[in-house]
Amino acid sequence: MSETLLKVRNLKKSYGSHQVLNGVSFDVPSGKIVGLLGPNGCGKTSMIKSIVGLINDYEGKILINGKEPGVESKAIVAYLPEKNYLAPWMTPKHAISYMADFYKNFDKEKALNMAQTFNLDLNQKIKTMSKGQQEKLQLILVMCRKADLYILDEPLGGVDLVSREFILDTIMKNHSENSTILLSTHLIYDIERILDRVLMVKGGDLVVNTDVEKITATGKSVEDLFREVFSYAV
Amino acid sequence: MLSKLIKHELIATGRIMGALYAVVGILMAYILGSYYIGKGGAEAATTGQMLGMMVLLIISSCSFFLTVIVMISNFQRSLYGDQGYLTFTLPVKSTALLASKIIVSTIWFIAAFVCLMGTMAIMYYVIREDYIGQESYAMIESMLPLILGGKSLATMVASIVIYLVSFFIRFAVLSIEVYFAISLANTRLFQKRHLLWTIVFSMGTIYIAESISTLISDNIDFGLAITADKLTFITNQLQVGASATYINLVTIIISLLFGVGFFFATHYVMNKKVNIR
Structure with missing residues (x-):
């Protein structure tokens, strides 16, 4: 495995005349937890969607473990989007079987056990589950993969403080050893303690790309730096 | 991976299409069963058979239309709706993704075709002149040798x-x-x-x-x-x-x-x- 797991070079993306990414470049090393930080609409999700292969009409280069986004990269990337991506007629049991069918690195037993631990009814239809239950299920589906790279897009958005703690705890306990986590959020306070490195995106540009240690060495917290950088943000 | 995609595509579309053809199967079994059981009795089709036949005919006629609706809505939702976030991040080639959808919709079209043919066959062999009328029946009888x-x-x-x-x-x-x-x-x-x-x-x-x-x-x-x-x-x-x-x-x-x-x-x-x- 290469030391740099994710390499992004001069990534540009526009929707018509609206430019959302202006040539972003960065590397994500293996085994680190990286925060992708920025306010809503700054280009975080477009960046993530390009990395996971949901957006293909971008300019620039993306390499995951040396490979462009495609079948091979998708096999090693576990992605948790902001949205509920499961069909409403599915049950947790069916969703778990679905993931086990397509991902060799998916641990079905672990997923079934976690579903029970989280009090999810394996035969309940997703459309009848609460938003919180749906989020728990999606988190299980992602964290039960022994992936090299976990990409979590706003996993803490729209949930209460207790749930945030629960989600972070689940992520930290279940991600595979030596894996990398790219975690996008605008809620800095909750995740600061777990981050190794931060990327801050502002108006489609990468304005901060540094280790958390270097920030704290200056006597600031990540949240302080975030406030400093985004005090002008819309 | 194609076989797995086909399997899950069949599960996703089968909830509606499978239920439809289960109803068709039950109706066909009822009409055929009641016909052969009651064969020794009255020659004319019973009200139940006629009613069953009407429902069967309506379902058969609508099955192509329903197939198209299910096909469009499933393709839209599973690829370009929120479910696309899962579908497009699966480690499968997009040609396989597309092929699985084409194969499954063709299977459902074939099922609709078989359903229509089965309904026609029941109309012809079981219900016969009671349903389609003596003249129509005689006309079909006279046309068959010309074709076959x-x-x-x-x-x-x-x-x-x-x-x-x-x-x-x-x-x-x-x-x-x-x-x-x-x-x-x-x-x-x-x-x-x-x-x-x-x-x-x-x-x-x-x-x-x-x-x-x-x-x-x-x-x-x-x-x-x-x-x-x-x-x-x-x-x-x-x-x-x-x-x-x-x-x-x-x-x-x-x-x-x-x-x-x-x-x-x-x-x-x-x-x-x-x-x-």
């Missing part, structure tokens, strides 16, 4: 197989044409009113493909003549004898070419032009 008469069993089987294969190719190509239209309707320019554009593009795509196909097949004669004991390739329709049936192979070949063309066009639009919302 004088042909050997081998020729009959071969021509039925060719007809069925050409039908199934047409179903598959129809699916690809509709999938192309849905994909085009989900590009940035049309995404806001994708349902409206899906209808417009579907009608446009099918109309253009049919027009080109008709234009070419009207001007090129190449087909199979089915005569009493053999199938003969012919390049001039004037060679078709009075008692022979003609299968136009040009239409089938053009259908296949359109199918391949639209498959790669859909694949291109899916991968290069659509951004999942």
Whole structure:
């Protein structure tokens, strides 16, 4: 495995005349937890969607473990989007079987056990589950993969403080050893303690790309730096 | 991976289509069962049989339309709706993704076709003149020898197989044409009113493909003549004898070419032009 797991070079993306990414470049090393930080609409999700292969009409280069986004990269990337991506007629049991069918690195037993631990009814239809239950299920589906790279897009958005703690705890306990986590959020306070490195995106540009240690060495917290950088943000 | 995609596509669409054909199966079993059990009694079809037959006929007639609706909504939701976030991040080739959807929709089209044929067969053999009327029944009886008469069993089987294969190719190509239209309707320019554009593009795509196909097949004669004991390739329709049936192979070949063309066009639009919302 290469030391740099994710390499992004001069990534540009526009929707018509609206430019959302202006040539972003960065590397994500293996085994680190990286925060992708920025306010809503700054280009975080477009960046993530390009990395996971949901957006293909971008300019620039993306390499995951040396490979462009495609079948091979998708096999090693576990992605948790902001949205509920499961069909409403599915049950947790069916969703778990679905993931086990397509991902060799998916641990079905672990997923079934976690579903029970989280009090999810394996035969309940997703459309009848609460938003919180749906989020728990999606988190299980992602964290039960022994992936090299976990990409979590706003996993803490729209949930209460207790749930945030629960989600972070689940992520930290279940991600595979030596894996990398790219975690996008605008809620800095909750995740600061777990981050190794931060990327801050502002108006489609990468304005901060540094280790958390270097920030704290200056006597600031990540949240302080975030406030400093985004005090002008819309 | 294709087999797994097909399996899950069948599960996703089978909830509606499977339920529909389960009802069809129950109705057919009821009509056939009550007919053969009551055969020793009254000759005329019972009210229950007639009612069952009517429902069967309605379902059979609607099954093609329902297949198209299920096919469109499933393609839209599983690829370009929120479920696309899962579908497009699976470690599978997008050609396999598209192929699985075409194969499954063709399976459902074939099921609709079989359902219609089964209904016709029940109407003809079981309900007979009670349902379709004595005159219509006599007319069908008199027409059959003209279509089937004088042909050997081998020729009959071969021509039925060719007809069925050409039908199934047409179903598959129809699916690809509709999938192309849905994909085009989900590009940035049309995404806001994708349902409206899906209808417009579907009608446009099918109309253009049919027009080109008709234009070419009207001007090129190449087909199979089915005569009493053999199938003969012919390049001039004037060679078709009075008692022979003609299968136009040009239409089938053009259908296949359109199918391949639209498959790669859909694949291109899916991968290069659509951004999942």
